[in-house]
Structures are given as structure tokens and as C-alpha cells.
Amino acid sequence: xxxxxxxxAIARRLGMDRKTVRHFRDTDLVVLVESARxxxxxxxxxxxxxx
Numbered sequence: 001x002x003x004x005x006x007x008x009a010i011a012r013r014l015g016m017d018r019k020t021v022r023h024f025r026d027t028d029l030v031v032l033v034e035s036a037r038x039x040x041x042x043x044x045x046x047x048x049x050x051x
Contacts, residue, residue, distance in 0.1 A: 007025070011018045024032065044051065 007018050011021045
């Protein structure tokens with residue numbers, strides 16, 4: 001639901017840059033979720049043998 005918040009107000013509230021907030025607003029949720037899933041898997045890849 002649109003509460004009428006500006007990009008700047010959201011960015012301040014979250015402690016993020018306005019460009020980052022705008023990116024999340026404008027990017028399809030499926031793309032964001034897939035991107036996060038890929039990053040999460042890649043982050044631990046160097047440690048798989050240890051884990």
C-alpha cells in the first residue's frame with residue numbers, strides 16, 4: 001500500500017542511499033530474490049570444504 005513516502009524519506013529511515021531505495025522500488029521482486037539467492041550461495045563457496 002502506498003503511504004505517500006518519498007524516496008528520500010525512505011532512504012533516511014532505512015539509512016540507505018536514495019539510489020539504492022529507487023533500485024529496489026523499480027526492480028521486479030523475482031529479480032531481487034534471485035539476485036540475493038545467487039549472492040548468498042556465492043558468499044560461502046570458498047568455505048564449502050571447511051563447512
